[in-house]
Amino acid sequence: VESNGSSVCFGSKLPDIKFTKLFINGEFVDALSGKTFETIDPRTGEVIARIAEGDAEDVDLAVKAARDAFDHGPWPRLPGSERRRIMLKFADLVEQNIEELAAMDAIDAGKLFSTGKAIDIPFAINTLQYYAGAADKIHGKTLKMSRELQGYTLREPIGVVGHIIPWNYPSNMFFMKASPSLAAGCTMVIKPAEQTPLSALYYAHLSKLAGVPDGVINVVTGFGPTAGAAVSSHMDIDKVSFTGSTEVGRLVMQAAATSNLKPVSLELGGKSPLLIFDDADVDTAADLALLGVFCNKGELCVSSSRVLVQEGIYDELVEKLAKKAKAWVVGDPFDPSSCQGPQVDKNQYDKILSYIEHGKREGATLLAGGKPCGEKGYYIEPTIFTDVMDSMLIAQDEIFGPVMSLMKFKTVDEGIKRANATRYGLAAGIVTKDLNVANTVSSICIFSQEELQAKREREMAVQSNGSSEPSMKVPSIKFTKLFIDGEFVDSISGRTFET
Numbered sequence: 142v143e144s145n146g147s148s149v150c151f152g153s154k155l156p157d158i159k160f161t162k163l164f165i166n167g168e169f170v171d172a173l174s175g176k177t178f179e180t181i182d183p184r185t186g187e188v189i190a191r192i193a194e195g196d197a198e199d200v201d202l203a204v205k206a207a208r209d210a211f212d213h214g215p216w217p218r219l220p221g222s223e224r225r226r227i228m229l230k231f232a233d234l235v236e237q238n239i240e241e242l243a244a245m246d247a248i249d250a251g252k253l254f255s256t257g258k259a260i261d262i263p264f265a266i267n268t269l270q271y272y273a274g275a276a277d278k279i280h281g282k283t284l285k286m287s288r289e290l291q292g293y294t295l296r297e298p299i300g301v302v303g304h305i306i307p308w309n310y311p312s313n314m315f316f317m318k319a320s321p322s323l324a325a326g327c328t329m330v331i332k333p334a335e336q337t338p339l340s341a342l343y344y345a346h347l348s349k350l351a352g353v354p355d356g357v358i359n360v361v362t363g364f365g366p367t368a369g370a371a372v373s374s375h376m377d378i379d380k381v382s383f384t385g386s387t388e389v390g391r392l393v394m395q396a397a398a399t400s401n402l403k404p405v406s407l408e409l410g411g412k413s414p415l416l417i418f419d420d421a422d423v424d425t426a427a428d429l430a431l432l433g434v435f436c437n438k439g440e441l442c443v444s445s446s447r448v449l450v451q452e453g454i455y456d457e458l459v460e461k462l463a464k465k466a467k468a469w470v471v472g473d474p475f476d477p478s479s480c481q482g483p484q485v486d487k488n489q490y491d492k493i494l495s496y497i498e499h500g501k502r503e504g505a506t507l508l509a510g511g512k513p514c515g516e517k518g519y520y521i522e523p524t525i526f527t528d529v530m531d532s533m534l535i536a537q538d539e540i541f542g543p544v545m546s547l548m549k550f551k552t553v554d555e556g557i558k559r560a561n562a563t564r565y566g567l568a569a570g571i572v573t574k575d576l577n578v579a580n581t582v583s584s585i586c587i588f589s590q591e592e593l594q595a596k597r598e599r600e601m602a603v604q605s606n607g608s609s610e611p612s613m614k615v616p617s618i619k620f621t622k623l624f625i626d627g628e629f630v631d632s633i634s635g636r637t638f639e640t
């Protein structure tokens with residue numbers, strides 16, 4: 142195995158790409174338009190295969206198949222134990238093909254082959270097995286309502302689910318989405334990201350071998366604004382689940398609202414902080430910081446792209462990070478010594494490099510990296526900026542690449558405040574040996590005993606002022622203003638209306 146861009150492979154050959162068409166009602170079919178698009182190997186920029194380009198009319202066909210499978214097929218009606226059996230078989234088949242699948246994600250997404258084989262695909266298998274175990278344990282509740290009445294709730298499959306998948310974890314996201322739907326007895330239309338369609342089509346094939354009935358899993362490859370938008374706006378999809386950028390999440394929610402008001406699950410972007418406190422072990426903290434933002438080449442929604450370091454440990458940590466970043470090997474995803482493969486595509490590569498240039502122009506200091514690397518493909522050095530101000534674009538925007546912003550803070554309170562100074566909310570990390578700090582910082586709201594006492598006294602004062610004897614008279618209307626922050630106030634315009 143040679144590094145960086147050479148033609149390398151798992152075992153002795155690159156994976157065979159057998160499945161390039163839409164998977165609808167248990168069959169691989171061309172798009173109705175006959176159109177195809179290229180999927181690119183980010184190690185070289187070369188075309189791997191041409192993939193069927195589905196759009197609205199193909200999504201419609203897939204929804205019809207899923208609807209038919211839901212309304213008339215066996216899947217929702219099978220005992221949970223039978224769905225479990227088929228799902229476990231599906232998981233076994235994924236396991237038997239783990240090398241080929243990890244290799245597929247490596248050439249399609251630039252993910253490390255070793256990580257795919259040891260972490261990503263095993264995690265995907267585990268997800269499928271976990272939900273297989275849940276398939277016969279989906280219980281409602283019994284409710285004692287009165288002497289005469291007893292109620293119960295049933296948990297039933299919602300129907301046809303649309304799943305829109307991102308490109309950074311093609312295998313994990315496929316199973317994070319498909320597995321609970323399968324367990325519940327739903328049928329689905331899956332739209333993989335256009336950058337990474339290969340493994341999703343392979344999973345469709347394996348699902349059929351495992352015995353998942355036709356029409357339960359349909360995979361429509363294609364672009365976001367066409368195929369993706371057709372899923373989120375379809376009148377006969379009962380729920381949509383999306384993972385991807387915040388901007389597109391907004392569009393998905395709008396489309397769901399303006400079509401049939403289908404419920405939506407969104408998992409969107411982040412600019413997550415890692416808070417490192419003075420008492421942390423510097424070596425461990427540096428390793429965590431590096432892994433937090435450079436793993437999967439920074440293409441990770443929960444990436445800890447803002448590293449906030451308490452001042453007492455700052456200089457030592459900076460020194461360690463600079464050394465460790467040098468030893469972080471960027472190279473071909475099949476090379477066992479690589480820590481980081483290429484970015485997923487040219488768009489992403491250009492976007493990251495332009496953020497790095499922006500960081501330099503804004504006055505942040507480059508501690509490591511800052512350039513592309515390799516003779517071909519979309520490789521970028523692991524990049525660390527120091528002297529980053531909270532207001533800089535590189536501290537505000539999700540870059541989705543191997544770019545760390547290092548910031549210094551003094552007190553715990555300052556650390557918390559600055560960690561929260563982001564328009565995103567997704568994840569956060571804390572490195573400390575002090576459990577008290579860990580618990581306080583990780584809780585959303587904690588009252589001290591004094592604050593609690595003061596709060597109770599305020600409540601008692603309000604209750605004693607407001608108490609009045611009940612009377613049988615026409616009620617007097619005392620409250621006619623807006624109630625904001627515990628006070629009755631006029632509207633800002635001063636306008637009123639009659640009731």
Ligand code: ADP
Nearest residue numbers: 306307333334364365366369370385386389392
């Ligand atoms: P990125 O911007 O990082 O590529 P996206 O959020 O655009 O991530 O992509 C995530 C998924 O959303 C992909 O499957 C993509 O095709 C899909 N997608 C993109 N645009 C839309 C859209 N307007 N409606 C629905 N899905 C979309």
